Amino acid sequence: MNLKALLKALMGKQDSKDVAKERLRLVLVHDRASVSPEFLDIIKEEIIRVISKYMEIDEGNTVIQMHRNEGTAVLEANLAVKAIRRTF
Amino acid sequence: MGEVIVITSGKGGVGKTTTAANLGVGMALLNKKVVLIDADIGLRNLDVVMGLENRIVYDLVDVVEGRCRTRQALIRDKRYENLYLLPAAQTRDKNAVSPEQMRKLCEELKEEFDYVFVDCPAGIEQGFRNAIAGADKAIIVTTPEVSAVRDADRIIGLLEAAGLRGSRLLINRLRPEMVKRGDMLDIDDILEILAIDLIGVVPDDEKIIISTNRGEPVAAQENGSLSGRAYRNIVRRIMGEEVPFLNFYQNRSLLGRLKKLIGFGG
Numbered sequence: 001m002n003l004k005a006l007l008k009a010l011m012g013k014q015d016s017k018d019v020a021k022e023r024l025r026l027v028l029v030h031d032r033a034s035v036s037p038e039f040l041d042i043i044k045e046e047i048i049r050v051i052s053k054y055m056e057i058d059e060g061n062t063v064i065q066m067h068r069n070e071g072t073a074v075l076e077a078n079l080a081v082k083a084i085r086r087t088f
Numbered sequence: 089m090g091e092v093i094v095i096t097s098g099k100g101g102v103g104k105t106t107t108a109a110n111l112g113v114g115m116a117l118l119n120k121k122v123v124l125i126d127a128d129i130g131l132r133n134l135d136v137v138m139g140l141e142n143r144i145v146y147d148l149v150d151v152v153e154g155r156c157r158t159r160q161a162l163i164r165d166k167r168y169e170n171l172y173l174l175p176a177a178q179t180r181d182k183n184a185v186s187p188e189q190m191r192k193l194c195e196e197l198k199e200e201f202d203y204v205f206v207d208c209p210a211g212i213e214q215g216f217r218n219a220i221a222g223a224d225k226a227i228i229v230t231t232p233e234v235s236a237v238r239d240a241d242r243i244i245g246l247l248e249a250a251g252l253r254g255s256r257l258l259i260n261r262l263r264p265e266m267v268k269r270g271d272m273l274d275i276d277d278i279l280e281i282l283a284i285d286l287i288g289v290v291p292d293d294e295k296i297i298i299s300t301n302r303g304e305p306v307a308a309q310e311n312g313s314l315s316g317r318a319y320r321n322i323v324r325r326i327m328g329e330e331v332p333f334l335n336f337y338q339n340r341s342l343l344g345r346l347k348k349l350i351g352f353g354g
């Protein structure tokens with residue numbers, strides 16, 4: 001820590017850029033978590049495509065959603081498995 | 089076959105049009121054949137930034153609606169060998185062009201030009217959809233401000249969803265003395281937050297305003313301003329060269345070095 005930072009810390013003042021960075025981080029977690037339904041559909045299709053190599057998925061009973069959890073974004077995928085392919 | 093690069097941002101007023109003009113001039117100076125498309129229909133700007141406003145006969149909408157051939161609408165910038173502008177229509181709205189029409193136009197121009205730069209309107213609506221439709225790559229412009237970086241993040245997400253890969257970030261209007269003071273987001277802060285590759289940094293520079301007054305982009309002057317040099321470097325990076333980033337934080341003065349020594353403005 002240099003002298004300037006030390007002085008600021010003593011005065012209990014944070015650099016405005018650090019405030020900006022922290023605020024950005026938080027607002028983006030929120031922004032990124034509220035992605036569009038179309039975007040989620042794209043992700044859903046792709047996940048199903050990959051998993052289908054190994055398991056038979058019930059597409060109608062598959063839910064993909066994003067939400068926030070204690071400051072981070074969570075992508076939750078619930079896939080109903082109909083059968084597991086025998087080749088593996 | 090050329091390359092179509094869209095210059096986009098989300099937030100308005102961050103320097104897309106300025107960037108399009110300077111990259112065009114910079115490319116033309118390196119003997120590349122370049123065309124700039126002003127896709128900001130209804131808010132035509134690139135023509136005045138380039139100093140070509142008096143030469144417009146046909147525009148983008150005339151081309152896609154078949155009122156003229158593409159060739160006829162291209163304005164050649166006489167100061168350079170190979171620089172052309174396709175101006176936006178001023179009296180129409182964004183819906184006058186469709187993404188499919190833009191894609192076709194870009195395909196056609198790619199046949200003849202090394203680089204096609206598309207100057208994108210602000211926002212994420214139809215105008216944005218049109219501008220990115222024919223693009224191979226994107227340059228996302230932001231300033232070091234919370235709102236601009238936030239909008240850049242949104243645009244990066246939309247570009248990825250649209251299948252556009254390899255987008256790179258241009259940080260415009262950096263003020264090194266404010267960064268040193270801790271009052272402006274630094275390059276590293278922004279890159280860390282956006283997790284995207286950097287194409288270059290352009291400082292805040294009054295020469296940009298002066299040159300825009302005259303309709304002569306800063307990149308035109310050999311050994312000119314710092315911002316002009318920054319744009320010329322970006323041009324070379326687009327062409328695939330490895331060009332070191334300019335150092336805006338040199339302490340040239342004795343006072344500056346002294347301050348650094350005792351921990352101020354390091």
Ligand SMILES: Nc1ncnc2c1ncn2[C@@H]1O[C@H](COP(=O)(O)OP(=O)(O)O)[C@@H](O)[C@H]1O
Nearest residue numbers: 100101102103104105106261291292293296297
């Ligand atoms: N690096 C810079 N330094 C100083 N002024 C700038 C810089 N970049 C852009 N500007 C100014 O900011 C304003 C907005 O720029 P513009 O390129 O029109 O933004 P956009 O096309 O994104 O709306 C213009 O007045 C322009 O001259």
Ligand SMILES: [Mg+2]
Nearest residue numbers: 104105128133
């Ligand atoms: Mg503009």
